[in-house]
Amino acid sequence: MGDVAKDLTAGTVGGAANLVVGHPFDTIKVKLQSQPTPAPGQLPKYAGAIDAVKQTVAAEGPRGLYKGMGAPLATVAAFNAALFSVRGQMEAVLRSEPGAPLTVKQQVIAGAGAGTAVSFLACPTELIKCRLQAQSSLAEAAAASGVALPKGPIDVAKHVVREAGTKGLFKGLVPTMGREVPGNAVMFGVYEATKQYLAGGQDTSNLGRGSQILAGGLAGAAFWLSVYPTDVVKSVIQVDDYKKPRYSGSLDAMRKIIASEGVKGLYKGFGPAMARSVPANAATFVAYEITRSALG
Numbered sequence: 001m002g003d004v005a006k007d008l009t010a011g012t013v014g015g016a017a018n019l020v021v022g023h024p025f026d027t028i029k030v031k032l033q034s035q036p037t038p039a040p041g042q043l044p045k046y047a048g049a050i051d052a053v054k055q056t057v058a059a060e061g062p063r064g065l066y067k068g069m070g071a072p073l074a075t076v077a078a079f080n081a082a083l084f085s086v087r088g089q090m091e092a093v094l095r096s097e098p099g100a101p102l103t104v105k106q107q108v109i110a111g112a113g114a115g116t117a118v119s120f121l122a123c124p125t126e127l128i129k130c131r132l133q134a135q136s137s138l139a140e141a142a143a144a145s146g147v148a149l150p151k152g153p154i155d156v157a158k159h160v161v162r163e164a165g166t167k168g169l170f171k172g173l174v175p176t177m178g179r180e181v182p183g184n185a186v187m188f189g190v191y192e193a194t195k196q197y198l199a200g201g202q203d204t205s206n207l208g209r210g211s212q213i214l215a216g217g218l219a220g221a222a223f224w225l226s227v228y229p230t231d232v233v234k235s236v237i238q239v240d241d242y243k244k245p246r247y248s249g250s251l252d253a254m255r256k257i258i259a260s261e262g263v264k265g266l267y268k269g270f271g272p273a274m275a276r277s278v279p280a281n282a283a284t285f286v287a288y289e290i291t292r293s294a295l296g
Contacts, residue, residue, distance in 0.1 A: 015080025025276025068132035111188030220281025
């Protein structure tokens with residue numbers, strides 16, 4: 001098996017681990033991000049992350065926390081395979097000689113390149129996922145307009161294509177790239193820097209699983225710390241109405257969020273995102289490393 005195939009396989013396993021561990025946290029993050037701004041004197045739909053969990057479980061049962069998982073599950077192979085295989089190919093280009101370890105700076109460059117590639121897969125997947133996860137927030141508007149809410153990922157995709165054509169699936173591509181490119185650059189850079197620190201040098205081949213879990217968890221936290229406001233902008237744009245949009249673009253969305261909610265509006269759902277990032281990314285990197293090592 002060639003290196004590309006090994007990275008594809010290991011990336012797929014890592015992505016599946018990320019999804020199983022992290023999706024409930026992601027559902028709560030999107031619900032908090034996309035809930036309508038309350039009218040003056042009224043309380044928001046969700047008082048916080050715990051309240052969002054309680055309301056979701058009460059209304060939909062525990063499986064409501066996994067709503068929208070079909071879309072990323074269907075594409076997890078392509079997304080994570082692309083992320084890790086592009087990163088692997090960039091590592092090969094950046095190495096001074098075959099088998100030589102990369103510097104942290106080189107891992108940052110490899111991560112940015114991988115982030116660019118996966119943005120085109122992430123955008124339609126995230127759009128479908130976000131629109132499913134935010135349905136409870138969109139239900140009142142849908143009822144008022146007499147439009148039935150889509151029932152699953154394929155139904156959402158069909159609905160979007162009917163309303164806006166195929167290009168509608170790429171709504172929010174700019175903020176998606178604004179998240180994936182710098183986010184993955186930081187994530188892979190922090191992962192490598194942490195491993196090298198724990199190993200006491202560039203040779204990290206003898207690190208144990210505990211060190212990999214720590215490095216993966218810190219890398220995931222660094223991803224969200226570096227790009228979270230961009231993710232909020234992406235989410236509100238992707239759940240926005242196609243025919244009567246509230247936002248004309250990323251900058252307009254950011255301005256309106258700050259105007260109505262202050263800077264803290266750009267950090268709605270930050271708690272669940274950070275709570276998710278550590279275990280989910282630790283699972284991703286450990287699953288990747290175990291699979292990659294097993295494949296030789």
